[in-house]
Amino acid sequence: MDLMDLHDVAAIVRGAVEDAKVGVVPIGAGTHREVANPVADGCDEIRIPNGIVSYDPNDMTITAFAGTPIAELNRVLCGHRQEVSLDPRNDAATLGGVLACGLSGIRRLRLGPIRDTVLEVRLIDGRGTLVKGGGPVVKNVTGYDLPRLVVGSFGTLGVILQATLRCRPAPAQQQWFCSSETPSYLRRKLFRPSAVLWDGTSTSVLLEGYSDDIASESKSADLDGMLSSPPLFPNGANRGRISVDPRRLAALTQRLGGLDGVRFVAEFGVGTVHIAADEDLAFVAARAAAVAEGGWMLRECGGPPGFGGFGSNIANPALSERVRLAFDPLGKLSPGRMVDV
C-alpha cells in the first residue's frame, strides 16, 4: 500500500475542518467512541489513514499515521522484539484514538502513562493549520510540550494526524501470578512489578523480564499461582475508570466492595480503578464512592441519561478554556466531548 503524504492528509483534514458546520470528530476503530461525552450532534466524521511512516528499530522510534491500529503497530514491532507502552484494552483501537483519549494501559505501574511514550505529534488545529509539537528523537525539550498536552485532550485541541513514539525492548518473558497477599505487601516485596491488581478478593501481579529473575521474584513474594492468561477486566453495560490518589486506593476499594453490582479491578501503586456495573444505580454509586475519596470517574461507556463523562469539574476551568481557545477558537474540534452537559 502506498502511504499518503502527510501534507495531502493535512489538506483533506484542513478542508473538513474549514467546511464543517458544527464541527469534526476523528473516527478510528470506534473502540473509544463512548469515552467521556458524546460529541455534539451534526459533527462531520473524519478518518485518518493508517500506515507506518517510518520505523527505525536501531533507534527505537516509530512514526505512524493516527489511523493505524495498535495491533498493526504491535505486529511490526514484535518482529524486532520491541513494543510501545500503549496497551489499549482492545488492540483494534487506533493510535489516534488511544492518544486522544489518553487511557493508559494496565502496565502503567512500570511503564508510566502513555503521554510519556509520545515524542512528536502532528495535528490540524481548529484553524485548519498543520502544527507539529515535540521532536522525533527520544529526548527533547525544545519548545513547549504539545505532545503531552494533546494526549488525553479528546480531540479538542487538534485532529492528530501522525505521531512518533518511543519503543522499548519487549520483555523476554511475561508472567501473571495470583496471590492471596495484599497488594501493598506485594508492592513492597517486588522490584518494579509491571502491574499489581486487586479485584476485591484476590491480587494478581504481572512480572516481566528474564525468566530467572521472574522466578526468584515470585519466590521471594510467595507468588504461587501462575495464571495462564491475564486477569479479566470487569465488563458490563456501564464501564468507567476511577482516578484517585493512590494513598486512598485501599479505602476506595473497601467502599466499592460494599456496593452491590459493582465489579472492579484496581491498579495499586497507580490509582486507577476499572469499574463495570450492569445497573445504572450501581454505576452512579461507584462514581460517588470515587468522589468521596477525592477522586473522579471517567465514563468509558453506558451510564444513565445525563451521566456526565467526567462527573466532575474540569480542573482549572478558566485556564483550560483559554488553552482550548488557543487551539480551537471556533470550537470545531470534537465539540462537547470534554464538557459535561
Next chain:
Amino acid sequence: MCFPRSASDAAAAVRAARVHGVPYVARGSGTGLAGGATPLDDALVIVTTQMNRVLEVDIDERIAIVEPGVLNLDLSRHTRPQGLHYAPDPSSQQACSIGGNVGTNAGGPHCLSSGVTSAHVLMVEAVLPTGDIAELGSLAPDTPGYDLRGAFVGSEGTMGICTKVAVRLMPNPPLVRTMLLDFMSVEAAGATVSAMIAAGVVPAALEMMDAEITRAVEDFVGAGYPRDAAAVLLCEIDGLIEGVDYQVSEVRRIAQSHGARSVRIAQTEAERQLLWKGRKSAFGAIARIAPDYYLHDAVVPRTKLVQVLESVYAIARAEQLTMMNVFHAGDGNLHPLIVFDSREPGIWERVHEAGSRILHTCIDAGGVLSGEHGVGMEKRDLMPLQFSSDDLAAQGRLVDAFDPDGLANPRKVLPHGWRCGEVQQRGGTIPDDTWI
C-alpha cells in the same frame, strides 16, 4: 529581587509585578545552561531558594511533596534510608533545585531508562501569571481535563512559578553494575552505543566522554579513568540479577567487538560513586583546560551518532577551536563543548559560528536543538530551524493562554514575534507598512 517563603508570597510578588507591568523571572540555584533564568528588561527576580522544605514523603506510595528550592540530590539523600530515590539526575544534581528541574524539564544520565523530569512530576502547584495559585496535575493518575502539568513542566518560567511539586520516587535497584569501557577512537565508542541500542540493550545510563575531558575529569577525581583513551563509555546496568548479568555480558561483547581496549566493572560502591563524580563534574572541570566554555545540547537519532560526531569534530577543526564531547550517548543527547579563553580577540565569533554549524548538522540529521537544558535565551532564535511558523504560532498561543500579559519571563523560549502583544509592548521595531 525577592525571596518568597510560601506560595502566597510568590503570588503576591506576581500580582505586584502585574499591577506595575514589570516582567518577572523565577530563579532556583542558577545552574541552568540556556539562560532561562537570566532576567531581561529589568525583570523582578523571584528566587525560590528559601522555599526548601521536603513537605512529605510517602514511603509506600513512593511520593514526595517538596518545595521548589529543595536541591535535587538532597531529595534523594532524604529518602535514601527508605531505599528510594528521585530518578532524574542532572549532572548539577547536587546544586540544582527541583523547581529549576521542573522549569527546564531537566534530564540527566539516568533518564535513559527512567525518563526525564516530566515523567516523574505528578503535580505542580504554581502561581499562574494571572496571580492565581493553581494545582496542575494531581496525585491521582489522571486529572479531568488537559494535562496542564505536562505543558507547564519545561516551560522555563513562562507559564508561571512553581511553588510546590509532587514527584514520584523510585525504589533503589537491588543490583547495579557500572562499567567503564575504554576506546581508541571516538567513532568506535559511538558505534558501540548504536550497536547496544540496536541489540535492545537499554542501560540505566550510558555516557560518553572523549579524550581531553576524560583527562580533565581524572585530574579532579582520580577515579582511574584512562588518560590515554580516545573515548570512554560509562555504562550502568541495574535491576535484577539475571537481567543485569545478561546485559553486562551483552555490553561487554558489543564493546569488545567494536575494539574496546578494556572493560572495567566498578567493584565497590565507592568506586562507582567516584566514576560518577567524575562524569558529573565534567563541565565544571573545564577551567582546568580553558577559562570559558560554550556547551551545546542537541539530540540526534542514536543511529546517527558516529556520523554526527565526525561532523562536529570537523567543524571544530575548521574553526580552529578546541572541542570536547561529554554526553548522554544512550539518548543520542550530544553535549559538544567548545572551550576557549574569551580574552582572545575574535574568539566569540568563531565559537558562535561553530555552534551554529553544529546545531544545523544535528537538525539535518533528524535531531532537535535541546535535549534537556532548554531553549531559554540561548537557542530562542534558532527555534525556526526546528519549527515552522505555524508551529511557533501555536506554541505562542499556548503560552499566551497561560500568560496573557506577557510578563512571565518574557523573551525566552520563543523568538520575537510569536507572542500576542509583543509588538506593542516592545515598541520601536514595527515596520511602516504593518497594520496594527
Next chain:
Amino acid sequence: MNILGLDDDELISCVGCGLCLPHCPTYRVTGLEIASPRGRIAAMRAVETGVAPIDAPFVDAMQECVQCRGCEAACPSGVPFGHLMEDTRAALELNAASRPTALAARVRRGLEWIGYRVVLPNHRVLIALSWLLLVAQRLHLVPKRFGPQRFGPPLLTRSSLMTKLDVSSGALGDAWLFTGCVMDAWQRPTHLAALQVLQATGLRVAVPGRGGDCCGALHEHAGRRAEAQHLARKVMQSMPGDAPIVVDSAGCGAALKQYGRLLGTEAATDFSRRVFDFSEFVVQRGVPATRATGRTVVVQDPCHLRHVQKSHMAVRSLLSDGYELVDTDDDGLCCGAGGAYSVLQPDLSREIAMRKSAALRAAGADRPGVLVCSANPGCAMQLTQAGFSVQHPAELLRDALKEGPR
C-alpha cells in the same frame, strides 16, 4: 584595573557551574547568591575590574564567608577560593574606604584590634584573661548574651586551666606538639591527651619555645596579613630543627601547612613540610594497640582538616579499632565555628550550627552515650554548646589505648 590585586588566572578559573553552592554553609542557610562562592567570586571580579565599587554590601559579603573552603573541595575546576578570599580580605584591610565609620563599628574594630594584636599573640595575657573569665563565670558576671549558650566562650574549668603538660618547652625532641593560643588556654586536656598518645608511641615530645604563641590563622582569615606573617615567623623560630611538628588543632595545622604561601620563603615551605595533623601523624607512625571500647562515635570533619589538609580519613583509621564510627550524611558541611567567625558573625554562625546539629542528630549523635569527635577546638566548642558530647580524636584514642598512658 586590579583593585584587589587578585591573581587573574585564579579569578577567571570559575566557570560558574554552581557545584559549590550546596557545599557553602552560608548559601545553605541563606539561599542568597551573594552568600555563595560563585556569587562572591562574581562580586570580586566586578570590584577587581572596576565595574562595582568597594561598598558596604561587598565588604559584608566578603566578611560573611566562613572560609571553610568546602567550595574548594567541591570545585571540579579547582578554583583556589581560599586564596581569593584571603587576598580580598587582605586588600580590604589595607583599603581605608572599606573601614566602617559608625561609632559602634569603630568600637568593634577597636576590640578586634585588642584581640588580634594584644591577646592572641601574647599567651600570658590570654591565660590571665581566661582566669578572669573563669572567675567571672563562677560569679555569674557574664551577661547571658556572651554566655556559653549563645556561642560565646565555653564554660571554663579550673582543672582544665591547671592542666600541666609535663614537657619542657623549646627543648629539642623527636617531635614538636604545637600548642597554640586559645586551645592551650581553654582545651589543654586535649594537648595532654595528644602528648600521652605521642609518648605512648615512644616519642620524646617538646612544645614550642618562646614566641610560638599563636599560629596567625585567625589573622590571615581576617585579612591581617602582616600580623599573620609576623606570627608565622615567630612560630617558625619557636620550633627549630628538623623534627616533625604535630598539630592537634585542624585550623592551626592548616595554617602552619600554608606558611610557604604566606611567607613565600623557602624556609617557610620547608617548615610547612614538617607539619602534620595529629591523626595523620599517628597513622603514619602506626596506631598503638587499642581495645574496643564498644562506644559509638559520630565523626565530625573540621573543614580545615577535610577541605584544606585533606587528612580527615586518618581520624577514621585512628579510631576504627576502638570505636564504632558513624559518618554524617552532609558531605562534611561546615559547623559554623570558623575560628573567630562564631564571634564575628554570631547569627549566621548559629544558623549554620543548627544545620550541622541536625546532621549530627540524624547520625545518632544525640543518643545517650554517643560521642562526637572533632579534631578542631573551634568546632568542638561550637558543638559542645549545641549540646553534644564532644571529644578530640587524641582523647578518644588515649582512652582506648591497650596500655594506658604512662
